[in-house]
Amino acid sequence: MSLTEIFAEPLKTCNFDSKQQKILAMPAMSWWSTLARAAGRGVEGVASRTIGHGTAATPSARTAWPTTQGPTVLLPLRSHLVTRSASSRSPSVTVPKIVFLGPPGVGKGTYAKRIAKWLGVPHVAVGDLIRNEVKAGTPLGKEVENTVSSGGLVSDDVVLGLLKGFLEESGEASGSASATQVLHGKTIDASGGYILDGFPRTAKQAEMLSEFQNVNLVLNLYLREDVLIEKCLGRRICPECNGNYNVADIYRPAENGKPEIVMPPLSVPEGCEGKVVTRKDDTEEVVLNRLEIYRRESEPLEAYYRERGLLVDFEITGGIDHTLPVLSPTVIRELRQ
Numbered sequence: 001m002s003l004t005e006i007f008a009e010p011l012k013t014c015n016f017d018s019k020q021q022k023i024l025a026m027p028a029m030s031w032w033s034t035l036a037r038a039a040g041r042g043v044e045g046v047a048s049r050t051i052g053h054g055t056a057a058t059p060s061a062r063t064a065w066p067t068t069q070g071p072t073v074l075l076p077l078r079s080h081l082v083t084r085s086a087s088s089r090s091p092s093v094t095v096p097k098i099v100f101l102g103p104p105g106v107g108k109g110t111y112a113k114r115i116a117k118w119l120g121v122p123h124v125a126v127g128d129l130i131r132n133e134v135k136a137g138t139p140l141g142k143e144v145e146n147t148v149s150s151g152g153l154v155s156d157d158v159v160l161g162l163l164k165g166f167l168e169e170s171g172e173a174s175g176s177a178s179a180t181q182v183l184h185g186k187t188i189d190a191s192g193g194y195i196l197d198g199f200p201r202t203a204k205q206a207e208m209l210s211e212f213q214n215v216n217l218v219l220n221l222y223l224r225e226d227v228l229i230e231k232c233l234g235r236r237i238c239p240e241c242n243g244n245y246n247v248a249d250i251y252r253p254a255e256n257g258k259p260e261i262v263m264p265p266l267s268v269p270e271g272c273e274g275k276v277v278t279r280k281d282d283t284e285e286v287v288l289n290r291l292e293i294y295r296r297e298s299e300p301l302e303a304y305y306r307e308r309g310l311l312v313d314f315e316i317t318g319g320i321d322h323t324l325p326v327l328s329p330t331v332i333r334e335l336r337q
């Protein structure tokens with residue numbers, strides 16, 4: 001079964017009458033190995049751990065990618081991961097502890113959230129944990145409010161304290177603003193793995209994280225900077241449902257060895273229309289400041305994880321429907337290594 005067969009039809013809709021039903025009905029291990037084999041084939045020929053639509057995929061794989069018709073939906077994979085733990089695979093793979101890295105505007109949060117849902121693990125967005133404290137008006141929130149709205153980085157101790165509390169207390173209601181509000185009142189359990197988004201941002205934070213968590217994959221999403229700025233300025237959030245949207249409609253032709261970029265807007269659904277707002281830190285001045293900080297901090301951070309063989313670079317060149325069918329098997333393939 002080819003990558004196209006697995007990801008083209010099924011990912012467009014959540015329709016159980018489609019081919020997806022057949023895939024899900026397969027015995028878990030055979031589904032798993034088919035997916036994993038296809039994932040390996042999909043990025044065949046990549047010399048290093050650098051993956052991207054423009055750089056790694058073969059032309060035939062590229063033309064076979066699904067077109068953008070309707071939302072891309074990945075059904076939960078958790079049961080397959082659990083099944084794998086009974087096999088001979090290493091336990092680290094069955095507990096995916098994944099870090100997503102990437103500059104503001106790259107879509108890190110959106111991809112992290114989708115992949116987390118698919119893997120059946122919580123998406124832990126540190127920026128949300130911090131914003132939550134600010135929104136709840138806690139002493140910590142008041143302390144960091146100005147730093148956040150100017151695009152600066154909150155102190156390591158504060159962020160680490162929040163994250164540690166969240167990861168260690170999740171599974172039992174901690175009663176803190178973070179555990180109860182970020183996840184909309186639902187208790188979450190990070191003991192079966194997680195996707196960490198927004199932490200670490202510096203090599204020092206990576207060191208600190210390694211003292212209490214063993215991360216097994218770091219996905220480094222990247223995108224050219226002029227597009228990043230446009231995407232940040234087009235970003236909208238719904239304060240009620242926490243949904244993220246983007247009104248920017250971006251196109252850049254391929255030139256000077258750079259891939260073509262096609263990013264249609266991520267439209268605001270009816271229920272959120274009239275409610276969406278621009279984040280305070282998405283003004284041009286603040287975005288430029290955040291990108292500057294990112295550039296400064298990301299190099300040593302990437303080096304930290306590259307040296308440990310955990311970093312996978314992934315170039316974003318398209319919208320979600322274009323990217324997710326390539327990113328998802330990449331995550332599985334890389335977790336297996």
Ligand SMILES: Nc1ncnc2c1ncn2[C@@H]1O[C@H](COP(=O)(O)OP(=O)(O)O)[C@@H](O)[C@H]1O
Pocket residue numbers: 103104105126127128130131147148149151152153154155156159197198199200201205281290
């Ligand atoms: N790991 C971190 N260390 C320090 N500050 C952080 C960290 N993560 C988030 N923050 C603070 O929260 C703000 C919002 O974070 P986030 O939602 O991840 O935004 P973005 O990725 O768009 O910069 C950041 O600008 C920063 O002030």
